Amino acid sequence: NIFFNKCYLAGSTKGFSPRSNLNINSKGIYLIVMKTDIPCRACSFSLDSSQYLVPPVLSVFQQSFNATADYQESVTFTCITSGSPEPLVTWHRKGQQLEPSEKYIFSKLEGSRSMLTIRNIRQSDGGTFSCKASNKAGSQERELFLKVFVQPHITQLKNVTAVEGSAAMISCVAEGEPLPDISWRRASDGQTFVDGDKSRDGRFEVRGRHGKSVLTISGVKLSDLGRFDCEAQSRIGGHQKSMFLDIEYIPKFLTNHTIYYSWEGNPVNISCEVMSNPPATLLWRRERFTISEETPHMHIYGTEGRKSVLEVTPMSDRDFGRYNCTARNNIGVRYQEFILAQADVPSNPYSVRLSAVSQRLATVTFMKPDSHGGVPISYYLVQYRELGSMDWRDVKSHSVQTTVVLTGLEPNTTYEVRVAAVNGKGQGEFSHTETFQTLPIREPSPPAVHGQRGVGKAYRLGLVKQDDGGMPIVEYIVKYKTDKEEQWMTKLVPGANDFAMLQPLQWNTRYEVEITARNVKGLSEPTFYQFFMPQKPDITAESLFSGMGLGAVVGLGLGALLLLLVLVDVSCFFLRHCGLLMCITRTLCSKKTATSGKGKEMEEGKAAYLKLPLKEENGKESLKPDTIEIKVHSDNSIHIKPDDSKA
Numbered sequence: 130n131i132f133f134n135k136c137y138l139a140g141s142t143k144g145f146s147p148r149s150n151l152n153i154n155s156k157g158i159y160l161i162v163m164k165t166d167i168p169c170r171a172c173s174f175s176l177d178s179s180q181y182l183v184p185p186v187l188s189v190f191q192q193s194f195n196a197t198a199d200y201q202e203s204v205t206f207t208c209i210t211s212g213s214p215e216p217l218v219t220w221h222r223k224g225q226q227l228e229p230s231e232k233y234i235f236s237k238l239e240g241s242r243s244m245l246t247i248r249n250i251r252q253s254d255g256g257t258f259s260c261k262a263s264n265k266a267g268s269q270e271r272e273l274f275l276k277v278f279v280q281p282h283i284t285q286l287k288n289v290t291a292v293e294g295s296a297a298m299i300s301c302v303a304e305g306e307p308l309p310d311i312s313w314r315r316a317s318d319g320q321t322f323v324d325g326d327k328s329r330d331g332r333f334e335v336r337g338r339h340g341k342s343v344l345t346i347s348g349v350k351l352s353d354l355g356r357f358d359c360e361a362q363s364r365i366g367g368h369q370k371s372m373f374l375d376i377e378y379i380p381k382f383l384t385n386h387t388i389y390y391s392w393e394g395n396p397v398n399i400s401c402e403v404m405s406n407p408p409a410t411l412l413w414r415r416e417r418f419t420i421s422e423e424t425p426h427m428h429i430y431g432t433e434g435r436k437s438v439l440e441v442t443p444m445s446d447r448d449f450g451r452y453n454c455t456a457r458n459n460i461g462v463r464y465q466e467f468i469l470a471q472a473d474v475p476s477n478p479y480s481v482r483l484s485a486v487s488q489r490l491a492t493v494t495f496m497k498p499d500s501h502g503g504v505p506i507s508y509y510l511v512q513y514r515e516l517g518s519m520d521w522r523d524v525k526s527h528s529v530q531t532t533v534v535l536t537g538l539e540p541n542t543t544y545e546v547r548v549a550a551v552n553g554k555g556q557g558e559f560s561h562t563e564t565f566q567t568l569p570i571r572e573p574s575p576p577a578v579h580g581q582r583g584v585g586k587a588y589r590l591g592l593v594k595q596d597d598g599g600m601p602i603v604e605y606i607v608k609y610k611t612d613k614e615e616q617w618m619t620k621l622v623p624g625a626n627d628f629a630m631l632q633p634l635q636w637n638t639r640y641e642v643e644i645t646a647r648n649v650k651g652l653s654e655p656t657f658y659q660f661f662m663p664q665k666p667d668i669t670a671e672s673l674f675s676g677m678g679l680g681a682v683v684g685l686g687l688g689a690l691l692l693l694l695v696l697v698d699v700s701c702f703f704l705r706h707c708g709l710l711m712c713i714t715r716t717l718c719s720k721k722t723a724t725s726g727k728g729k730e731m732e733e734g735k736a737a738y739l740k741l742p743l744k745e746e747n748g749k750e751s752l753k754p755d756t757i758e759i760k761v762h763s764d765n766s767i768h769i770k771p772d773d774s775k776a
Contacts, residue, residue, distance in 0.1 A: 181213065182213060182214075182264075182265055182266035183211075183212050183213035183264075183266055184212055184264070184266040184267035184268075184269070185210055185211070185212035185216035185262035185263065185264055185266070185267060185268060185269045186210065186211045186212060186262075186269065187208055187209070187210050187216075187260065187261075187262045187269040187270070187271050188208070188209045188210075188271070189206075189207065189208055189209070189260065189271050189273060190207055190209075191207070191273075192271075192272070192273055192274065193273070193274045193276065194206070194273070194274070194275050194276065195275075195276045195277075195278065196250040196254075196275065196276070196277055196278070197250070197277070197278045197279070197280070197365065198250055198251050198252045198254075198277050198278065198279045198280070198306075199250075199251065199252075199279070199280060200250070201249050201250075202249075202250045203246055203247060203248045203249070203250065204246070204247045204250060204275060205244050205245065205246045205247075206220075206244065206245045206246075206247075206258060206260065206273045207242055207243070207244050208242070208243045208244075208260035208262070208271065209240065209241055209242055209243075210241045210243065210262040211241060212262065212264050212266060213264070213266070214264050214265060215241070215264065216262035216263055216264045216268075216269075217262070217263050217264065218237075218243035218260065218261070218262050219260075219261050219263070220233070220235070220245045220258065220259070220260060220261075221258070221259040221261060221270075222256070222257070222258050222259070223256070223257075227245070231248065232247065232248055232249070233245060233246070233247060233248075234246040234248065243260070245258070245260070247275070250275075250277055251277070252277055252279045252306065254275060254277055255275055255276060255277035255306070256274070256275060257272050257273070257274055257275075258272070258273045258274075258275060259271065259272050259273070260272075260273065277306060278306050278307070278365050279304070279305045279306040279365070280305060280363075280365050280366045280368065281303055281304070281305035281309035281361035281362060281363050281365070281366060281367055281368045282303060282304055282305060282361070282368050283301060283302070283303045283359060283361050283368050283369070283370045284302050284303060284304055285300065285301065285302035286299075286300075286301045286302070286359050286370045286371075286372050287300075287372060288372050288373045288374075288375065289372065289373075289374050289375070290374075290375040290376075290377060291346070291349045291374065291375075291376055291377070292349070292376070292377050292378070292460060293349055293350065293351060293376055293377065293378035293379070293460075294348060294349060295348075295349055296345060296346065296347050296348070296349065297345070297346040297349050297353075297374060298343055298344070298345050298346075299313075299343070299344040299345075299346075299357060299359075299372060299374065300341065300342070300343050300344075301313075301341070301342050301343075301344075301359035301361075301370075302340060302341045303340050303341075303359075303361035303368065304340055305340075305361065305363055305365065305368075306365075307363050307364070307365070308339070308340050308363070309340065309361035309362055309363040309367070309368075310323075310324070310361070310362050310363065311323075311324070311337055311340070311341075311342035311359060311360070311361050311362075312324075312342075312359075312360050312362070313335060313342070313344050313357060313358065313359060313360075314357070314358040314360065315355070315357055316355055316356035316357065316358060316371075317352075317355045317356075322335045322344060323335060324336065324337045324342060331347070332346055332347045332348055333345075333346055334347075340361075342359070344357065346374075349376055350376075351376055351378060353374060353376065354374060354375065354376045355373070355374060356371050356372070356373055356374075357371065357372055357373075357374060358370070358371045359371070359372070375406070376406065377406045377407060377458075377459075377460050378405065378406055378460060379405065379458070379460045379461035379462075379463060380403045380404070380405035380409040380456035380457070380458060380461070380462070380463045381403060381404045381405065381463070382401070382402070382403055382454075382456070382463065382465045383402045383403060383404055384400060384401070384402050384465075386400070387465070387466065387467050387468060388467070388468045388470060388503075389467065389468070389469050389470070390469075390470050390471070390472035390502070390503025390504050391441070391443055391469065391471070391472055391504075392443070392471060392472045392553075392554050393443055393444060393445065394442065394443075394444065395442070395443070395472075395553065395554075396440055396441065396442040397440070397441055397442075397443075397469065398438050398439070398440050399438065399439045399440075399441060399452060399467050399469065400436065400437075400438050401413075401436070401437045401438070401439070401454035401456075401465060401467070402435060402436045403435060403436075403456045403463075404435065405456065405458050405460075406458075406460075407458050407459060407460075408433060408434050408435075408458065409433075409434075409456040409457055409458045410432065410433055410456070410457050410458070411431070411432050411433065411434075411436075411437035411454060411455070411456055412432070412454070412455040412456075412457070413429060413437070413439050413452065413453070413454060413455075414452075414453040414455060415450070415451070415452050415453065416450075416451075420439065420452075426441065426442045426443070426444055426448060427439065427440065427441050427442075428440040437454065439452060439454075441469060443469065443471075446471075448469070449469050449470060449471050450468070450469060451466055451467070451468055451469075452466070452467045452468075452469060453465070453466055453467070454466075454467065470503060471503075472502050472503040472504045472552070472553070472554045473500075473502035473503060473554060474502050474550075474552060474554050474555045474556060474557040474558075475498045475500060475501045475502045475506055475550035475551070475552050475557035476498040476499050476500040476502075476550070476557055476558065477498055477548075477549065477550070477557055477558040477559060477560045478495045478496060478497060478498050478509065478531075478548045478549070478550055478560045479495065479496050479498070479560055479561075480495060480496040481493065481494070481495045481546065481547070481548055481560050481561065481563045482494045482495070482563075483546070483563060483565040486565055486566075486567060486568065487567065487568055487596065487599070488538070488540035488541075488567055488568045488569070488570060488571075488598065488599025488600075489536065489537065489538050489539075489540070489567070489599060490534060490535065490536055490538065491534070491535045491538060491544070491546075491565060491567065492532065492533075492534050492535075493511055493513075493532070493533045493534075493535060493546055493548070494531060494532050495509070495531050495548045495560065496531065497529075497531060497550075498550050498557065501550070501552055502552050502554055502557070503554075504552040504553040504554050505552060505553075506529050506550050506551065506552050507529075507551050507552055507553065508525050508526050508527075508528065508529065508551055509525070509526040509529070509530075509531065509533070509548055509549070509550055509551070510523060510524075510525060510526075510548070510549045510550075510551055510556065511523070511524045511525075511526065511533045511535070511546065511547075511548050512524075512546070512547050512548075512549075512559070513535055513544050513545065513546040513547075514544065514545055515539075515542055515543065515544055515545075516542075516543040516544065516545055516564065533548075538567050539567065540567050540568060540569055540570045540599040541566070541567060541568065541569035541570065542566065542567050543564060543565070543566045544564065544565055544566070544567070545562050545563070545564050546562065546563050546564075546565065547559040547560050547561070547562045547563070548560045567599075568599065569599070570598060570599040570600055570649075570650050571598040571599065571650055572598050572648065572650050572651040572652060572653050573594075573595065573596060573597045573598040573600075573602055573646040573647070573648050573650075573653040574595035574596040574597075574598070574646075574653055574654075575595065575644075575645075575646065575653045575654045575655065575656040576592050576593060576594060576595055576605065576644055576646045576653070576656055577592075577593035577595060577656070578590055578591065578592060578593070578642070578644055578656050578658045579591040579593070580658065580660050582660075582663075583630060583632070585632075585633075586632055586633040586634045586635070586636070586662070587630055587631065587632035587633070587634065588630075588631045588632070588634060588640070588660060588662065589628055589629075589630055589631075590607065590628060590629045590630075590631065590642065590644070590658070591627065591628050592605055592622070592626065592627050592628055592629060592644070593627070594627075594646070595646075597646075597648060598648055598650055598653075599650075600648040600649050600650060601624060601648060602624030602646050602647070602648055603624050603647050603648055603649065604621050604622060604623055604624050604646075604647055605621070605622040605623075605624065605626070605629065605644055605645070605646055605647075606619065606621060606622075606644070606645045606646075606647060606652070607619070607620045607621070607622055607629045607631070607642065607643075607644050608620075608642070608643040608644075609631055609640055609641065609642045609643070610640065610641055611635065611638050611639065611640055611641075612638075612639045612640070612641055613638075617643070624646070624647075624648075629644075634662050635662060636662055636663065636664055636665040637662065637663065637664045637665070638661070638662050639659065639660075639661045639662075640659065640660055640661070640662065641657070641658075641659050642657070642658040642659065642660070643655045643656070643657055643658075644656045644658065698710050702714075
């Protein structure tokens with residue numbers, strides 16, 4: 130007899146109280162040892178799970194999950210359960226049991242695993258979910274947590290309109306998980322502002338909290354006009370939006386031209402140009418009276434926007450004076466005054482000077498007049514005449530240039546010259562008269578020479594005419610010789626030519642040249658020049674074609690090819706009776722018709738002699754072996770010799 134203090138489950142060393150409740154999870158065979166006051170006995174028996182109750186036991190592999198919203202992500206929760214009878218697993222959120230749907234997918238795997246899949250994660254899906262296992266013996270519940278991260282997203286940013294000089298407040302609101310940081314960027318210069326920043330001039334300041342940032346601009350200027358970017362940034366990502374800061378301001382006049390000149394009967398346009406936001410309305414006034422389309426001699430072009438033009442045609446002194454342009458918008462009103470003054474002719478030019486005087490030419494220079502009369506100068510009028518003559522000759526300047534060249538003058542002649550300025554009103558007074566004398570006719574100046582090697586044994590001399598002495602160059606006298614010879618060779622070149630060609634020359638020889646220009650007055654001083662002829666070049670294919678252009682080389686190639694084709698065609702004509710020439714011959718011969726089947730055409734002007742034997746009908750010869758000579762002329766007539774008439 131053995132007494133025990135504890136009972137043991139078969140296969141286990143863990144004891145339990147003899148009278149405690151046993152929780153058996155599955156079928157099996159157990160050895161039970163029970164303690165009593167009498168000796169106990171051991172027995173073996175089998176238990177069926179349906180015969181006992183075991184409360185649910187619930188466990189999870191992972192209790193916390195992370196996901197990012199709006200990326201079509203999915204998260205799966207897994208619960209492992211045990212108990213008898215088998216527990217029923219349900220899923221709950223915020224006290225409500227979840228039902229299967231497109232959002233929530235329920236599934237169950239072997240090993241008593243129950244899963245909940247949450248599809249297309251949104252920000253609202255974040256929070257606590259619970260897994261609950263229940264059976265007749267009880268229930269158990271475990272919580273799982275889903276942390277949802279959300280990309281930053283700007284939800285509020287609007288365009289702002291501010292008045293120049295006032296304060297502008299720009300607000301940017303963003304959301305996300307975690308809450309993003311907000312910064313600002315000015316597009317005009319790229320300057321960035323973050324929370325707590327303040328610009329050097331103190332006009333820009335940023336304050337923000339809880340996903341909202343406010344950019345405050347004090348004393349708004351026109352330079353602040355433009356785009357501002359708001360950027361929300363977190364470790365998940367970023368989002369940017371832009372807004373436009375519009376600034377309203379009182380009209381500002383853009384033109385400084387306030388004095389206009391005209392004369393009676395000449396229309397003038399007075400331009401009033403403004404810059405404003407919103408656009409201004411423009412109004413013209415004169416002496417407290419509003420100018421309209423009905424006002425005589427006046428017309429208005431444009432009354433709204435940036436520009437208005439008042440056209441005035443003064444007809445009397447009363448139309449000259451002050452005119453007022455009024456610009457008005459809902460921010461304020463501004464005025465600008467214009468003066469319409471009577472124009473006058475320009476004053477006279479001064480400091481008239483003559484330069485570069487030759488036999489035929491003279492250059493006149495002068496200074497602009499002190500006053501243009503209120504109207505821009507159109508051109509200058511230069512008058513000149515021979516001393517003692519009554520007739521002035523006119524030369525107009527090119528635009529408003531203060532230099533005029535007089536041409537066609539006579540040599541050794543004294544001239545008078547004066548200058549006046551001309552504007553829209555008319556011609557001003559002339560300057561003081563200046564006199565000058567042209568140079569007398571003389572021998573020409575030596576010509577300038579530049580050389581260039583010609584083709585072969587030739588050399589080209591370029592002739593540049595200098596001062597011709599007042600008379601045309603008649604000819605150039607070109608003398609040249611080798612440096613080893615004493616005798617000069619002479620070549621006369623017409624004065625209109627600009628080059629002289631020296632040829633034939635000797636190879637590998639230095640030449641000396643003397644060139645003189647001649648007019649009716651005489652000869653110029655000679656100009657000396659030297660050049661060297663190179664050695665005789667080798668005649669090679671390369672040198673032969675080096676002087677030819679591309680077109681000449683191509684032409685020679687085509688000519689050689691054509692000649693080769695002709696030779697081949699002629700050979701085919703005589704040897705094989707084919708080719709282009711044969712085709713042409715057959716075509717021409719086919720057009721001729723024969724006059725007799727027995728006759729055959731011969732060359733024109735010649736006769737063909739045919740000797741034909743006479744035969745009887747039976748084929749035997751009827752005569753002696755003599756023949757009849759028949760003469761066939763080129764006109765197709767036939768003549769028989771008289772001696773053979775007996776035949």
